Amino acid sequence: MSMYNNHPYHLVTYSPWPIIAATSIMVAMLGFIKYSYEFNDKLMLVGMLMLMLTIIQWWRDVVRESTFQGCHTMKVMTGLRWGMILFIVSEVFFFISFFWTFYHSSLSPAVDLGSSWPPQGIIPFNALQIPLLNTTVLLASGITITWSHHGLLENNYNQASQGLMFTIMLGMYFTALQLYEYYEAPFTITDSIFGSTFFVATGFHGLHVIIGSTFLITCLTRMIFMHFTSNHHFGFEAAAWYWHFVDVVWLFLYVSIYWWGG
Numbered sequence: 001m002s003m004y005n006n007h008p009y010h011l012v013t014y015s016p017w018p019i020i021a022a023t024s025i026m027v028a029m030l031g032f033i034k035y036s037y038e039f040n041d042k043l044m045l046v047g048m049l050m051l052m053l054t055i056i057q058w059w060r061d062v063v064r065e066s067t068f069q070g071c072h073t074m075k076v077m078t079g080l081r082w083g084m085i086l087f088i089v090s091e092v093f094f095f096i097s098f099f100w101t102f103y104h105s106s107l108s109p110a111v112d113l114g115s116s117w118p119p120q121g122i123i124p125f126n127a128l129q130i131p132l133l134n135t136t137v138l139l140a141s142g143i144t145i146t147w148s149h150h151g152l153l154e155n156n157y158n159q160a161s162q163g164l165m166f167t168i169m170l171g172m173y174f175t176a177l178q179l180y181e182y183y184e185a186p187f188t189i190t191d192s193i194f195g196s197t198f199f200v201a202t203g204f205h206g207l208h209v210i211i212g213s214t215f216l217i218t219c220l221t222r223m224i225f226m227h228f229t230s231n232h233h234f235g236f237e238a239a240a241w242y243w244h245f246v247d248v249v250w251l252f253l254y255v256s257i258y259w260w261g262g
Helices: 017-038 042-068 074-107 130-153 157-183 192-224 234-260
Strands: none
Touching: 017 042, 042 192, 042 234, 074 192, 074 234, 130 157, 130 234, 157 192, 192 234
16 A cells, blocks of 8 residues: 555555464464473474564564555554554453462462462562562663653654663663572472462563563664654554553562562
8 A cells, every 4th residue: 555545544465474473473382382391492493583584574564664655644543552552451451360360379378388478488589689679670761761752752863762772771681680580589480379470470571571672672773764753653652652561560560479479
């Protein structure tokens, strides 16, 4: 579709990327199952490589449609905003399931857990050490990405780029701290419901931080190539919404699992 239509909507042309992405995810998941049983990660790595290449080319097409072909009109961007809002709502309910599991198990501990929480034999993390530092890091990243957004709204690309770069650095620092925390953990994912809920909830949040950091790196690249303007930058706006969502989820994780649950 070109910009010379008689309507403001964008009818997406046929694309191979959805079916290729679905196939890549299936290969990666089968590879993960194979790795879980046989410790052979070749199939999983092939699936992840296929998915990364598909994402790069799919985003390339979206960037071309929005930036160079003029397909993302104001009407289209309204639809994209609602799509992103509904996606974040679905992510909220995804994490609600983890919190539900955690509170169900901790408010009424089973007898085989020693009728106590944390279960007997489990040494939880000190909430005032690395978890508190991670909380500070993510809160700071929320400030820097807001600073970047305000710079973009004022056409101050230097401020916008600097704020976005600081946000990416803080996101990577958070990921490094979480990996260190996992490495030093005094319990594992197989240590009762406490270990399961801890690693699943914080692990999925860590995955979201990595995805959000990738999202922001893509936005920084586009910002360097001047793809954004003060009134046409939904890609950046969606990344900022997603990052704020990640921040809020971590606050609930910190208060619930590290501070109250520990």
